[in-house]
Amino acid sequence: AQTVTQSQPEMSVQEAETVTLSCTYDTSESDYYLFWYKQPPSRQMILVIRQEAYKQQNATENRFSVNFQKAAKSFSLKISDSQLGDAAMYFCALEYGNKLVFGAGTILRVKS
Amino acid sequence: GEEVAQTPKHLVRGEGQKAKLYCAPIKGHSYVFWYQQVLKNEFKFLISFQNENVFDETGMPKERFSAKCLPNSPCSLEIQATKLEDSAVYFCASSQGRTGELFFGEGSRLTVL
Numbered sequence: 001a002q003t004v005t006q007s008q009p010e011m012s013v014q015e016a017e018t019v020t021l022s023c024t025y026d027t028s029e030s031d032y033y034l035f036w037y038k039q040p041p042s043r044q045m046i047l048v049i050r051q052e053a054y055k056q057q058n059a060t061e062n063r064f065s066v067n068f069q070k071a072a073k074s075f076s077l078k079i080s081d082s083q084l085g086d087a088a089m090y091f092c093a094l095e096y097g098n099k100l101v102f103g104a105g106t107i108l109r110v111k112s
Numbered sequence: 113g114e115e116v117a118q119t120p121k122h123l124v125r126g127e128g129q130k131a132k133l134y135c136a137p138i139k140g141h142s143y144v145f146w147y148q149q150v151l152k153n154e155f156k157f158l159i160s161f162q163n164e165n166v167f168d169e170t171g172m173p174k175e176r177f178s179a180k181c182l183p184n185s186p187c188s189l190e191i192q193a194t195k196l197e198d199s200a201v202y203f204c205a206s207s208q209g210r211t212g213e214l215f216f217g218e219g220s221r222l223t224v225l
Contacts, residue, residue, distance in 0.1 A: 033211060043201060045216035089153060098143065098168060098210045102155040 002027045004094050006103035013082045014111050020067075021077045021106050023092030029053075033095040034068065034075045039105075040088040048090070051075065084110050114138065116217035118204050119186075124223045125194050133220045134186040135204030143167065144187050145205045145214060146179060155203075161187065162210075194224045 003026045013019035025034070036048040051059045051068050058066050063080045079086055087110040092103040117136040125131045137144045146158040157171040161181040172179070176194075181187040191198055201221045205214040 035213075037216075043219050045203065045205075045219075047213055047215075050213060091155070095211060098145075098160055099157045099171075100145075100147070100155070100214065101157075105153045 002029075002094055002096050002101045004092050004101050004103040006092055006106050008106045009104070010107045010109070012109045012111060013079070013086075015082055015084060017082055018078060018080045019082055019108065021079075021090050021092075021108065023075045023077070023103055025073050025075060025092070025094045025101075027073070027094060027096055029096050034066075035093040035095065035100070036064070036066070036075075036077045037091045037093060037102075038086075038088045039091060045091075049077065079108075082110050084112060086110055116204055116206050116215055117186075118202075118217035118220050120220060121218065122221045122223070124225065126225055127196060128193050131191045131194050131198070131222055131224075133189045133202050133204075133222070135188070135217060136186045137204070137206030138215055141206035141208050141215070143207045143210060144181055145207075146187075146189050147203045147205065149201045149203060149219070151200070158189070158202075167210075191222075194222070196224050198222060199224045 005024045032053045034051045038046045038048050049061045065078045067076045089105045091105045093100045119134045144161045148156045159169045159172045159179050160167040164181045176192045179189045201219040203219045205216045
């Protein structure tokens with residue numbers, strides 16, 4: 001079975017600081033995608049970053065980067081220079097077949 | 113369209129009533145997905161379509177849930193005889209290919225009283 005675990009229900013970060021959200025997963029597949037989605041109070045699901053499992057290089061999108069450790073099945077999200085607009089629920093997701101399996105989410109609070 | 117359009121944004125039904133939700137995927141996207149997000153934020157995959165054909169329906173509670181994607185019509189998710197536990201936000205998403213990025217709609221919140 002494919003599972004995704006986000007062990008941090010809630011995280012806080014000071015504006016302009018860096019925060020890392022953790023995600024571990026389990027899959028028997030060798031080829032898969034991993035995603036981080038952001039869900040603000042508006043509930044719109046916004047793709048933050050994606051990683052193909054066959055790529056060893058960590059994905060980066062502006063202030064967002066991942067630390068992808070395939071052997072450890074770990075996929076953490078680092079947000080640099082945090083902004084008030086980053087406050088949201090963040091979901092880690094694993095794609096296999098054509099389905100997404102989501103973690104339970106981490107609420108990120110940004111303090112000014 | 114350029115975005116996944118879901119209607120209605122909010123639907124209230126009494127227990128036992130029928131609920132029907134609609135989704136217009138992004139033009140050119142071949143795959144449509146329905147997910148259910150319950151109050152604890154947990155996402156559950158319901159069903160996916162490749163064009164008008166069911167691709168994967170392993171998540172569907174078949175007794176009361178049904179879904180369609182017909183040509184030239186919005187996709188739909190219908191719940192017969194709603195129950196209190198059906199209260200959730202139902203997200204539709206579409207993608208160009210079988211794998212890769214999903215584009216989500218804003219969701220339809222179903223409240224069953």
